[in-house]
Amino acid sequence: MAEVKRFNCPSCGAALELQVNENALNCAYCGSTVSIPQELRETAVTVSPEARRWIKISIWGFVILMIITFVVPFLCSMCAMIAGIGGSVLPFFLK
Known part of the structure; x- marks a missing residue:
């Protein structure tokens, strides 16, 4: 199971959870969009x-x-x- 990374919203400080293969997060409280840097993103590996x-x-x-x-x-x-x-x-x- 993939590890969920947690971030805080820069606008309101609410907790944000980053899932696998997501490039941006939307805050559920203030509605702001947070872009995730490439080095913090995880991609799921598929095996043929x-x-x-x-x-x-x-x-x-x-x-x-x-x-x-x-x-x-x-x-x-x-x-x-x-x-x-x-x-x-x-x-x-x-x-």
Whole structure:
């Protein structure tokens, strides 16, 4: 959740709340308009569906790698050996 920045109206001193992607504020009490400087503005960052997909793939790949690396050796030593060989050879076949 985005942090709400608080300012005071220069005309009457009332509290003003700056939301994301706003360039100016209107005072509810005196009606004056306050322009927000560029360095104080925040913009919401949107992530494309393609980037979101690759983030999910990366996270699940990491989870699976950790399971193969740390959980499988405790369950079966032969499975651990096969997984270790596969894990060391697999990167050479990926592009």
